[in-house]
Amino acid sequence: MKAIIQTRYGDEKTLTLTDVNAPTIQKPTDIKVAIKYVNLTAGDMHINTMDIGGPMRVMMKLIFGWRRPRKSVRGITGSGVVIETGNHVQKVKPGDHVTFIQSLNAGALADEMIIPEKLTIQKVSKSNLKAATTLPFGYLSAMHFINTETVKPGMKVLILGASGSVGSAALDIAVQLGASVTAVLRAKNFDAIAHLNPTKTIDYQSEAFKSPSKSYDIVFDAVNKYSKQTAEGWLKPRGRFMTIKKATREDAKKLNQLNEWLEKGQITPLIERVYSRHEYRKAHRHLYEGHKVGNILIEWDEA
Numbered sequence: 001m002k003a004i005i006q007t008r009y010g011d012e013k014t015l016t017l018t019d020v021n022a023p024t025i026q027k028p029t030d031i032k033v034a035i036k037y038v039n040l041t042a043g044d045m046h047i048n049t050m051d052i053g054g055p056m057r058v059m060m061k062l063i064f065g066w067r068r069p070r071k072s073v074r075g076i077t078g079s080g081v082v083i084e085t086g087n088h089v090q091k092v093k094p095g096d097h098v099t100f101i102q103s104l105n106a107g108a109l110a111d112e113m114i115i116p117e118k119l120t121i122q123k124v125s126k127s128n129l130k131a132a133t134t135l136p137f138g139y140l141s142a143m144h145f146i147n148t149e150t151v152k153p154g155m156k157v158l159i160l161g162a163s164g165s166v167g168s169a170a171l172d173i174a175v176q177l178g179a180s181v182t183a184v185l186r187a188k189n190f191d192a193i194a195h196l197n198p199t200k201t202i203d204y205q206s207e208a209f210k211s212p213s214k215s216y217d218i219v220f221d222a223v224n225k226y227s228k229q230t231a232e233g234w235l236k237p238r239g240r241f242m243t244i245k246k247a248t249r250e251d252a253k254k255l256n257q258l259n260e261w262l263e264k265g266q267i268t269p270l271i272e273r274v275y276s277r278h279e280y281r282k283a284h285r286h287l288y289e290g291h292k293v294g295n296i297l298i299e300w301d302e303a
């Protein structure tokens, strides 16, 4: 089968589209998926380029391979069609459309991938497959912080980094939960997020951003570039600061809720661009530049 592999860490030039052996079902709880779309995420960027310093880099190399990637096929989250299941699989059956994330093992940039049923996999509708590809990374990460327990209707929420995969999802979810949301992002991206209905937009490079008003119930740093001190300038006295720097959990119930909202048209994932699989290096360069708007996908199976 065709796959995009990487045998040493580095930029997009270390990626190659080539032929590899197709994976086979090993365990009764394995699911084989024919890939349709892959979401290129900040997670892929960190894993492929090892751009993170300090103790985190050591930890990542221990997990993903010390000298080179332990598993050469890249891509951690995508969507496709189930083509085979082990005898004990209960969640899905052949023919079902699914979206999934497998952050510790990669393998999505390929014709076929094996996903253990215990990992995060969600049945979705065929008509929403492309949009649903964005749910397991940005939306699920955002929902770890922005959810019914933290956000009540009428609350004022400030999202720092609202143009990213996590930030645009946080904005979408917070609006869906009835909050009044101010989006902080580069002015050139205001139009791209307008359909997510922020109450207000602020350019993080503007003077307005340098004069905060202490009026928000929640400030969420969705881009991991802001300190608690900066956030506190925007918070009400008993307001709450949350940051994507904290580890998240891949919660199947939350993914199911997100899919229900998507099916009802209550959330609208932001997809900046869909690349063909032959544009894989260009697509990864776009990711590694760090300025993508929402999500960028690779359409693997263009049939």
Ligand SMILES: NC(=O)c1ccc[n+]([C@@H]2O[C@H](COP(=O)([O-])OP(=O)(O)OC[C@H]3O[C@@H](n4cnc5c(N)ncnc54)[C@H](OP(=O)(O)O)[C@@H]3O)[C@@H](O)[C@H]2O)c1
Pocket (backbone or CB within 6 Å): 041, 042, 043, 046, 137, 138, 141, 160, 161, 162, 163, 164, 165, 166, 167, 184, 185, 186, 204, 222, 223, 224, 225, 244, 245, 246, 247, 248, 290, 291, 292, 293, 294
């Ligand atoms: N803890 C977890 O489990 C977890 C889960 C998911 C993601 N993350 C982390 O969260 C971060 C964001 O992920 P992502 O997927 O949303 O990234 P992304 O899609 O690449 O988005 C980053 C966005 O932030 C904008 N940006 C850059 N500097 C900014 C600033 N100072 N203020 C406001 N916006 C700024 C960028 O556009 P411009 O540069 O054009 O403004 C871009 O649109 C990454 O570091 C990722 O590793 C952590």
